[in-house]
Amino acid sequence: MNLGLSVKLKADFERLSARSQAVARWMIDHPADVALLTTREQARRAGVSPATMTRLAQRFGFKGYDDVRKLYADAMRGRPESFRGRAQELVSRRADEGDAALVQDIFASLVPHLQALSSPGAVKRLTAAADLIAKAKRVFCLGLRSTFSVVYIFHYVRSLFGAASVLVDGAGDTGIDVLRTIGRGDVLLAVTVRPYTQHTLKAVCYAKEKGARIVAVTDSELSPLAPFADEILIVDTETPSFFHSMTPAFAAIECLAALIAARRGRETLKALVQSEEQLSAFGTYILPSKKSRAKT
Amino acid sequence: MNLGLSVKLKADFERLSARSQAVARWMIDHPADVALLTTREQARRAGVSPATMTRLAQRFGFKGYDDVRKLYADAMRGRPESFRGRAQELVSRRADEGDAALVQDIFASLVPHLQALSSPGAVKRLTAAADLIAKAKRVFCLGLRSTFSVVYIFHYVRSLFGAASVLVDGAGDTGIDVLRTIGRGDVLLAVTVRPYTQHTLKAVCYAKEKGARIVAVTDSELSPLAPFADEILIVDTETPSFFHSMTPAFAAIECLAALIAARRGRETLKALVQSEEQLSAFGTYILPSKKSRAKT
DNA sequence: AAAAATATGAAACATCTGTTGTAACAGCGT
DNA sequence: ACGCTGTTACAACAGATGTTTCATATTTTT
Incomplete structure (x- = not known):
């Protein structure tokens, strides 16, 4: 990520006044300090009056030097597009203060959350989790309440791939029962975010004791799942609205499923063909070509 | 970022007060923002009064929270890799190496899909759908197979908000039965993407005949659902991997739920309080404070 | 059940922030 | 020398910052 401003600063360097050049030089040499x-x-360190800083910023189209600092701060967080995104956001919020602003804010906040998942650290965790799961005999998928969506899609995709997957969920609250047979060689994929569900933690404890490995998808290093987890994926849940978003967790799980599928390679493809055959035999899908003759 | 304080924070975490734990958690989760x-x-983001920040810092032997910030700032200066473009170099270099490339590609492809959802056209459709649903007597939520995740989260959030929501899903393939009572004043939220599921289309036809309004979430204007839909949301599903992603649909539905919640305003908040009371009465969640007395 | 101890948020406080108005200054052509 | 231009520092301002105080919960101990 390169700061657009640094480039402009260098380009216009010659045209700047003496003091402004001093500031520009200092900024280029100490980008972290700018943030x-x-x-x-x-200003003190650059040997210049504070007013000069503000005026230089304004010459480049900012409202004041504060905006420059925010720009550098965002760059430091490692969110390359955030400035462009924020600008767009501001524009559109002027256009409409109501619904549109909320929609924009929600999706805008999701983008950095997804980007965080493709940071080197997150990638390492994803691949480690994929390795662990790919080697597992069976995978038990557990997520209650809002996180059920997340484990469901994982289980669904994994089933399509023909991999051994058990969804911990059952009519009549019998869900946890399937964990009885869990043991060495199995993996429990557990998903929970604040507020953490009691049952999920219990199940993780139980599975761990029985010798299963734990892959935890949660929202913090301090999650109660963390001490038990062999591999842990951290996902954001914050939104500008008052409720949490499961979208980052959902995306992370889809990605995890893709990684695992890739590891199984040829096997995955064979299973997919089988799945398709089965589903078309049952007439599950509408055929893409002619008229779909409905039956039943 | 190797911060001695983070270690201490984690070590003494249990001994901290509830509010201080909240701060510590936020600090560990957002180290860059601390700086x-x-x-x-x-304080605002951690949901705490500013005084708490200062006090926490003092408990750890600092003069005030300002010193903590300086500490984090120094730590951030010490790792220029994440800055000045070297981070991205690392990223793109790794992106040629298998797993990392796949992860990067998946999330990279998701971002434009989300951005598409905050385009003016998509916003208009979202708000129109929200209007329709907000006025509905009941909402039936239908999505089969991979899209079940999507309708499940919608149903779950909507239930938390205390709005009338019926999840079309049942043990023993009785799911469709709940549609019997659908009629004028109701809305059927139907989600399906290619390959479109036979049953979903059937259900939509049926509901439409009975006088219900249809909100369709699908992947194309040419979807078989389109002719029946009163409101239609288009979501992308393409990924660089060989399977489809439901993440954009998931995000769209969460956003839709947020819009509807906002429309119900005060009512939503009251219902949320009720939900919380009920859930804490059942001991569903792990209590954030000290000893959580588990029950059951 | 009462009392002591602790934790917490609202408001008060002095201090510091970023910006702007003003005046001094240097360079330059006439 | 003169006025004109563009820079700059200084001072002043409104507003924000971090800390402290104090009264009020909340928890723990007696």
Whole structure:
């Protein structure tokens, strides 16, 4: 990620006044400090009056130097597109203050959450989890309440692939019963975010004791699942609205499923063909070509 | 970022008070923001009064929270890899190596799909669908196979909000039976993407005949659902992997739920309080404070 | 059940922030 | 020398910042 401003700064360097050049030089040499220090402190270090900082920023089209600092701060967080995104957001919010703003805000907040999942650290965790699951005899998928969506899609995709998957869910609250047979060689994929569900933690404890490995998808290093997890995936849930979003967790699980499928390679493809045959035999899907003759 | 404080924070976590734990958790989850945001802003995001921040810092031997921020700022300066473009170099170099490439590609492809959902046209459709659903007597939620995740989360959130919602799903393939009572004033939320499921289309036909309105979430204007839909939301499903992603549909539905919740305003909040009371009475969640006395 | 101890948020506080108005200054052509 | 232009620092301002105080919950102990 390169700061657009640094580039502009270098390009226009010649045309700047003496003091402004001093500031520009200092900024280019100390990008981290631009994000971390106050404008006044930066002026002091660059040997310039604070007013000069503000005016330089304004020359480049910012409202003040504060905006420059925010730009550098965002860059430091490792969110390359955030400035462009924010600008768009502002524009559109001016256009409409109501629903549109909420929609924009929700999706805008999701983007950095997804980007966080493709950071090197997250990738390492995803691949480690995929390795663990790919080697497992069976995978038990457990997620209650809002996270059920997440484990369901994992289980569904995994079933399509022909891999051994058990969805911990059952009519009449018999869900947890399927865990009875869990043991060494199995993996429990457990998903829970704040507020953490009691049953999920219990199940993880239980499975761990029986010798199963744990892959936890949760929202913090401090999650109660963390101490039990062999592999842990951290997903964001925050949104500008007052409720949490499961979209990042959902995306992470889909990605995990894809990684595992890739590991099984040829086997996956064979299973997919089988699945398709079965489903078309049952007339599950509408045929893409002619008229679909409905039956039943 | 190797911060001595994070370690101490985790070590003493149990001994901290409820509010301090909230702060510690937020700090561990957002280390970059500790360095970049003001104390007040951090307090706001952690859901705590500014005073708590200062006090927590003092408990750990600092003069005030400002010193903590400086500590984090120094730690951030110490790792220029994430800055000045070297991070992205690393990323793109790794992107040639199998797993990482797949992960990057998947999330990268999701971002434009989400952005498409906040385009003016999509916003209009979302708000129109929200309007229709907000006025409905009851909402029936129907999605089979991979799309079940999507309708499940909608149903779950809507139930939390105390709105009338019926999940079309049942043990023993009795799911469709609940549609018997559907009629004028009701809305059927139907989700299906290619390959379209036979049953979903059938159900939509049936509901339409009975006078219900249809909100369709699907992947194309040419979807078989389109002719029956009163409101239609189009979501992308394509990924660089060989299977489809439901993440955009998932995000769209969450957004739709948020819009509807906003429309119900005060009512939503009351229902949320009720839900919380009920859930805590049942001991569903792990209590955030000290000893959580498990029951059952 | 009462009392002591602790934790917490609202408001108050002095301090510091970023910006702007003003005046001094240097360079430059006339 | 003169006025004109563009820079710059200084001072002043409104607003925000981090900390402290104090009264009020909340928890723990007696």
